Amino acid sequence: MGCQRKAEGLQAVMPELPEVETTLRGIEPLMVGSVLESVDVRVEKLRFPMPPELSDLHDVKIIGGRRRSKYILLDLENGQTIMVHLGMSGRLVLNRPPAKHDHVIFRMASGDHVTLNDPRKFGLVDLYKTADEAEHRLLKNLGPEPLTDAFNAAYLYGALCKRSTAIKPTLMDAKVVVGVGNIYANEALFRAKIHPAKPANKLTKKQVEVLVPEIKTVLKEAIEAGGSSLRDYQHSDGKLGYFQFNFLVYGREGQPCRVCGTPIQKITLAQRSTFFCPKCQPKR
DNA sequence: CTGAGCACCTGAGGGC
DNA sequence: TGCCCTCAGGTGCTCA
Numbered sequence: 001m002g003c004q005r006k007a008e009g010l011q012a013v014m015p016e017l018p019e020v021e022t023t024l025r026g027i028e029p030l031m032v033g034s035v036l037e038s039v040d041v042r043v044e045k046l047r048f049p050m051p052p053e054l055s056d057l058h059d060v061k062i063i064g065g066r067r068r069s070k071y072i073l074l075d076l077e078n079g080q081t082i083m084v085h086l087g088m089s090g091r092l093v094l095n096r097p098p099a100k101h102d103h104v105i106f107r108m109a110s111g112d113h114v115t116l117n118d119p120r121k122f123g124l125v126d127l128y129k130t131a132d133e134a135e136h137r138l139l140k141n142l143g144p145e146p147l148t149d150a151f152n153a154a155y156l157y158g159a160l161c162k163r164s165t166a167i168k169p170t171l172m173d174a175k176v177v178v179g180v181g182n183i184y185a186n187e188a189l190f191r192a193k194i195h196p197a198k199p200a201n202k203l204t205k206k207q208v209e210v211l212v213p214e215i216k217t218v219l220k221e222a223i224e225a226g227g228s229s230l231r232d233y234q235h236s237d238g239k240l241g242y243f244q245f246n247f248l249v250y251g252r253e254g255q256p257c258r259v260c261g262t263p264i265q266k267i268t269l270a271q272r273s274t275f276f277c278p279k280c281q282p283k284r
Numbered sequence: 285c286t287g288a289g290c291a292c293c294t295g296a297g298g299g300c
Numbered sequence: 301t302g303c304c305c306t307c308a309g310g311t312g313c314t315c316a
Contacts, residue, residue, distance in 0.1 A: 015310085047292070047312080070310075088309035089294075101294085120293045122310060138312080165287065174311075181310070271289075273308080290314080299305085 015086040017146070017179035018222035020070045023092050030094060030112045031074060032065045040105035047087060047124040050104075054082075054127050059109065068133060069142050069178035081131045083138070087122025143177045146215055151177055153209040160200040160208065167203060168196035169270035171215070180215060183250045184222065186275050188215040190249045195281045196274045197267065249275040 064075035074082040093115050104116040133139040144150040171185045192211040253266035257277040267274050
C-alpha cells in the first residue's frame with residue numbers, strides 16, 4: 001500500500017524529543033569543554049531572523065550542553081547561551097562536507113565542525129545574554145519536562161481540568177507538557193487505550209494515571225533506540241540522532257492494530273494527523 | 285485566560 | 301518525462 005511506504009519514509013525525518021536528546025548526546029563530545037572558534041551563518045533567517053551577534057562570537061569556550069523542551073542549549077563561558085531548535089527537518093551533523101541546506105556551521109578550535117542542515121527552515125538558532133531560562137522569551141512559559149517527577153498524574157489531571165479540547169492536541173501543548181510531538185502523542189494514547197478526540201477534562205483520574213507513565217515509557221524507549229543507532233551513524237555518514245521506531249499506530253492507517261487486528265483509523269485533530277485503533281481506544 | 289487557525293518551507297509522492 | 305497538487309512536521313503568533 002502507498003500509505004505504508006509513505007509512513008516509513010517519514011520515520012527518519014522528524015525530530016521529536018528523543019531525537020533532540022540523542023542529537024545533544026552526539027554533539028556534546030565535540031562541543032562541550034571545547035572552544036568555539038566561530039559561527040558561520042549562511043542564511044538570513046530560519047524561523048526567525050538570524051541574530052547578528054552570532055556571527056560575532058569568536059574563541060569562546062562551551063562549558064555546558066542542556067536540553068529544555070526540544071531546544072538544545074549550549075552555555076558559553078562568557079555567560080551567554082546558544083539555542084538551537086531543529087524544527088521539523090533540522091539535523092546537526094559532525095564534520096561533514098558542505099551540502100545543500102547547510103545553514104549554520106559551528107567551527108571548533110579543534111578543527112571539528114558541527115553543521116545545522118535544515119531543508120525546511122523551521123528550525124532556529126538564537127543567542128541569549130544569560131543562561132537563565134526565565135529570561136528566555138521562548139523558554140519562560142514552558143510546561144514541565146515529561147521525564148521529570150514534576151510531570152506526574154496529579155499535575156496532569158489538574159492541568160487537564162480546565163481544558164475542553166481533545167486530549168491529543170492538549171498533550172502537544174507546550175504549556176501543559178513539553179516535548180510530546182505528534183508521533184509520540186499518538187503512540188502514548190494508544191498504549192493508554194484513550195481515544196485521541198476525548199475532551200481533555202473528561203479523562204478519568206485513572207486514565208491520567210495510566211497515560212502519564214505511558215508517555216514517559218514511549219519517550220524513554222525511543223531515546224534508547226536512538227542511543228543505539230547513534231553509534232552507527234557516527235561511524236558512517238556523521239548524522240546524529242535519527243532512528244527507526246516500531247510505531248503501533250502512527251502512519252499505519254488501514255493496517256491491522258497490532259493488538260486486536262482492527263484497521264487503524266486516521267482522523268485530523270487541530271490540523272494534525274491522528275491515528276488510533278477504534279476498538280482498543282473507545283471514545284469513553 | 286482558552287481556543288482556533290495560520291504561517292513558515294521544502295521535498296516527496298501521487299495522479300494525470 | 302514532467303507538471304501540479306497535497307501533505308508532512310513544530311510552534312510562535314494573531315485574533316476571536
